[in-house]
Amino acid sequence: MDIAAERIERLHELARAAATEGNHDRARYYVRLARRVAERNRLTLPREFRRFTCDRCDTYLRPGQNARVRLRDGHVVVTCDCGAHARYPYESNTA
Ligand SMILES: [Zn+2]
Numbered sequence: 001m002d003i004a005a006e007r008i009e010r011l012h013e014l015a016r017a018a019a020t021e022g023n024h025d026r027a028r029y030y031v032r033l034a035r036r037v038a039e040r041n042r043l044t045l046p047r048e049f050r051r052f053t054c055d056r057c058d059t060y061l062r063p064g065q066n067a068r069v070r071l072r073d074g075h076v077v078v079t080c081d082c083g084a085h086a087r088y089p090y091e092s093n094t095a
Pocket residue numbers: 054055056057058059080081082083084
C-alpha cells in the first residue's frame with residue numbers, strides 16, 4: 001500500500017471516529033481531505049469510504065444518526081440529512 005492510500009485509510013478512520021462522537025464538522029473536514037488526497041494521486045477511494053460519505057455534502061454517514069438506510073428492489077438506498085440519495089446494489093459485505 002503506498003503512502004497516499006495509507007493516508008486515505010487514516011483519514012477515513014479519523015472521519016469515522018469524529019462522526020461517532022457526533023463531531024460532524026470535523027468528520028466532513030477529514031472526508032474532504034481524503035477526497036483531495038485521492039484526487040491528487042489518481043486513486044479510487046475505498047468502497048467503504050464511498051458508501052459512508054455523502055457525495056453532495058461530504059458528511060460521514062452514520063445510519064440512524066445522520067442518514068437513513070432502506071432496502072428497496074434489491075438496492076440499498078442511503079439518504080443523507082442534506083437530502084441526497086445514494087443507491088447501491090444489495091450485496092453481502094465480503095469484499
Ligand atoms: Zn449530504
